[in-house]
Amino acid sequence: MEQGTRTLQPTDNRSLLLELYKQRDDTRNTTEELVRIQDAINHIIAQNYLFYVNS
């Protein structure tokens, strides 16, 4: 049986979420930038909330 070599992308956006958190904590940018990052975090959490709390 052949084995695929393609890396499977996780569907729950955890890695993106953690990256955004790191960006938020590291950012020295403007308030607008922080708001943009926080909005993106909130959006991902909301879309995947049931998956996160049930996994």
Added chain:
Amino acid sequence: MDHFRLMEVDHDMQSRIGQLLISHPNFPLQSPFARSLIYIYQDDSVNGTVGAVLNKPSRTSVSSLCEQNGLMFADTQPMMYMGGPVNTGALLLLHTDEWSSINTANAGGKLRISSDNHMFHKISQGNQPVYWRAFFGFATWQPGQLQTEMNSKMWLTADADESIIFNYSGDKQWNKALELCSQQTIDHFF
């Protein structure tokens, strides 16, 4: 019969008392619960779930309500909030636990809920809780109804934070709760 019903309460059910219920960002904007933040103060398998919508101020100030009832409350800043569509004639006070009135019950954590004729009399005399918010009415769910709505992605939850409950209002309060939910989700599940 009431006794029998009380015996049926499922104490193993995971209670949501003391939690914030945050309407999902995708909640239809025409719904009265869009961008709502609710504090759950009663939740069991027999009586269902009861909470107060925290972030929808009414046009009535506490001082004008007191005035209508023959009381003098000098501070014109605090507003009455629309706690929900059920029994909108009922007056509720969500407050910190160092204070009580005639009819005060535990509301989870360090919060209490009062509903009686005496509470505004006390407040108008300067005898008031450290933190409080007053409501017309409340919101209710039949047993199992809230879980069904949560499974339909209508609500997010977060452990309550007194600062968010008492220091904010309107959409800003909902946004703050959403941020809290995000932070707690990361902390708990990652």
